[in-house]
Amino acid sequence: MVPRRNVSHFVLSKLFACYLFVAGIALAGFFLWSHQQLDLQHQTAIEQLQNGFMDIIEQSDKDLSEVTKSLALGLQFSKENGVPIESVSLFDARGKELIHWPNNVVLEESNQPSYTFQSASGEIYQLLVRFSDASLYGFVVHHFFPIIGLLSFQLALLLLTLKILISRSLDGVFSGFMRELSLINLRHPEPLQADAFLGQFAEYRQMLAGVNRVILSLAKSREELSDINQVLESRIHSKTAALEERNLELIELNKQLSVIANTDALTQVYNRTRFDTLFSEHVAVASRRNTPLALLLVDLDDFKKVNDCYGHQVGDHVLKHAARIIQEVVSEEGIVARWGGEEFAVLLPYFDITMAEDKAEQLRSVMAATHFEAQSIQVTASIGVAQLSQQETAAQLLKRADDALYDAKGSGRNRVIIAYLENSHTQLEINELKEGEFVEVFDVETEPNPDESEASQKLST
Numbered sequence: 408m409v410p411r412r413n414v415s416h417f418v419l420s421k422l423f424a425c426y427l428f429v430a431g432i433a434l435a436g437f438f439l440w441s442h443q444q445l446d447l448q449h450q451t452a453i454e455q456l457q458n459g460f461m462d463i464i465e466q467s468d469k470d471l472s473e474v475t476k477s478l479a480l481g482l483q484f485s486k487e488n489g490v491p492i493e494s495v496s497l498f499d500a501r502g503k504e505l506i507h508w509p510n511n512v513v514l515e516e517s518n519q520p521s522y523t524f525q526s527a528s529g530e531i532y533q534l535l536v537r538f539s540d541a542s543l544y545g546f547v548v549h550h551f552f553p554i555i556g557l558l559s560f561q562l563a564l565l566l567l568t569l570k571i572l573i574s575r576s577l578d579g580v581f582s583g584f585m586r587e588l589s590l591i592n593l594r595h596p597e598p599l600q601a602d603a604f605l606g607q608f609a610e611y612r613q614m615l616a617g618v619n620r621v622i623l624s625l626a627k628s629r630e631e632l633s634d635i636n637q638v639l640e641s642r643i644h645s646k647t648a649a650l651e652e653r654n655l656e657l658i659e660l661n662k663q664l665s666v667i668a669n670t671d672a673l674t675q676v677y678n679r680t681r682f683d684t685l686f687s688e689h690v691a692v693a694s695r696r697n698t699p700l701a702l703l704l705v706d707l708d709d710f711k712k713v714n715d716c717y718g719h720q721v722g723d724h725v726l727k728h729a730a731r732i733i734q735e736v737v738s739e740e741g742i743v744a745r746w747g748g749e750e751f752a753v754l755l756p757y758f759d760i761t762m763a764e765d766k767a768e769q770l771r772s773v774m775a776a777t778h779f780e781a782q783s784i785q786v787t788a789s790i791g792v793a794q795l796s797q798q799e800t801a802a803q804l805l806k807r808a809d810d811a812l813y814d815a816k817g818s819g820r821n822r823v824i825i826a827y828l829e830n831s832h833t834q835l836e837i838n839e840l841k842e843g844e845f846v847e848v849f850d851v852e853t854e855p856n857p858d859e860s861e862a863s864q865k866l867s868t
């Protein structure tokens with residue numbers, strides 16, 4: 408587990424350790440150097456003492472007063488060089504102590520370093536010198552302040568170096584951290600990894616933990632939003648699908664309603680209401696564009712007798728069948744509607760009177776030739792035909808077609824009568840006029856064939 412430290416503790420501890428290390432090395436070196444220096448000084452002092460003793464002994468052998476002078480010299484020397492001599496003893500070859508200084512200090516021979524030397528006369532002497540222990544401390548104190556100065560300088564240098572290094576590394580790490588922060592992917596946020604160096608510090612770890620908490624909550628929020636979004640999308644999808652399905656049902660129902668509203672329930676052709684609308688529209692278009700438009704009014708002959716003979720239900724079937732025949736003959740060229748009862752209207756856009764007459768004749772002949780139901784009922788039709796003329800209204804056209812139908816009925820049924828415009832006479836009218844007959848508005852009848860006459864007669868019986 409990483410110990411909890413702050414930046415200042417870290418820096419101070421590192422500094423202190425460095426300082427102790429450097430100071431320890433410096434002090435150890437200093438003490439070694441001090442010992443070395445003292446040894447050198449002791450050696451020098453002893454050599455000088457030896458030389459002094461030898462000179463004096465050679466000059467005045469056994470003159471102790473001279474030796475004492477040399478002792479004073481040695482002491483002077485030791486004081487000047489900071490090497491205090493605590494006691495000095497000189498022995499002759501027989502071990503007799505010749506000099507002992509100072510008088511009150513007793514030397515323990517075994518503990519003292521002894522130096523043997525030979526005088527010029529060949530006498531052997533042994534010199535015992537005891538240096539004061541304080542000499543080392545004195546030396547150290549003497550040189551302590553320069554050492555402290557050196558260590559302070561080292562410490563200051565160390566501090567400066569550390570400051571530069573730390574500030575640079577912190578700058579680098581923090582700018583890296585800020586860069587990492589700026590690169591957080593908000594779509595797929597992931598926790599930041601702790602920096603190897605900064606990870607040691609409590610403040611950094613706390614800050615990083617805070618940032619990572621924000622990042623994780625952001626990621627969680629995104630996931631929750633994504634889930635909510637998915638749920639909403641699936642709901643919208645199912646609702647849209649249900650609405651589309653409902654819409655299709657409504658469109659279908661609407662179509663059915665429209666068909667029901669516009670279609671005759673029994674014969675499945677247009678009803679009168681729808682025909683009225685279509686009729687007005689086509690009359691308006693034909694008048695505006697000056698295109699031909701023809702109207703056929705088709706009435707089944709003696710239909711009452713069908714009902715009377717075969718019953719109303721059979722009559723219904725015959726009506727349906729007759730409507731289907733009319734629709735097949737007219738096909739896509741015209742509009743078929745049940746005008747009422749056993750009467751049908753056929754609107755023929757772009758049909759002039761000749762084409763309309765042909766179509767009416769075709770219709771009449773097919774109807775007459777058809778055997779309805781199992782009972783082979785034969786039904787004929789009377790047809791009034793009229794073509795829209797200039798300036799004519801829908802009502803006027805209808806009136807002319809209806810009059811023509813009336814004439815077809817009146818002139819024997821199972822025939823086509825063309826309605827001509829007033830004051831315009833066909834060749835037939837002209838012929839009839841020539842023969843002295845009066846044709847008021849229209850004429851033309853189609854000769855029924857023998858079978859058809861038979862059918863009519865069958866019904867009439």
Ligand SMILES: Nc1nc2c(ncn2[C@@H]2O[C@H](COP(=O)(O)OP(=O)(O)OP(=O)(O)O)[C@@H](O)[C@H]2O)c(=O)[nH]1
Binds near residue numbers: 718726748820
């Ligand atoms: N079965 C059935 N008969 C109907 C329907 N609508 C009308 N009719 C019958 O059609 C007959 C029409 O009779 P009429 O007006 O006298 O005409 P018609 O017998 O065809 O004689 P003409 O038109 O003069 O040739 C009546 O008997 C009505 O009951 C229907 O929807 N179903």
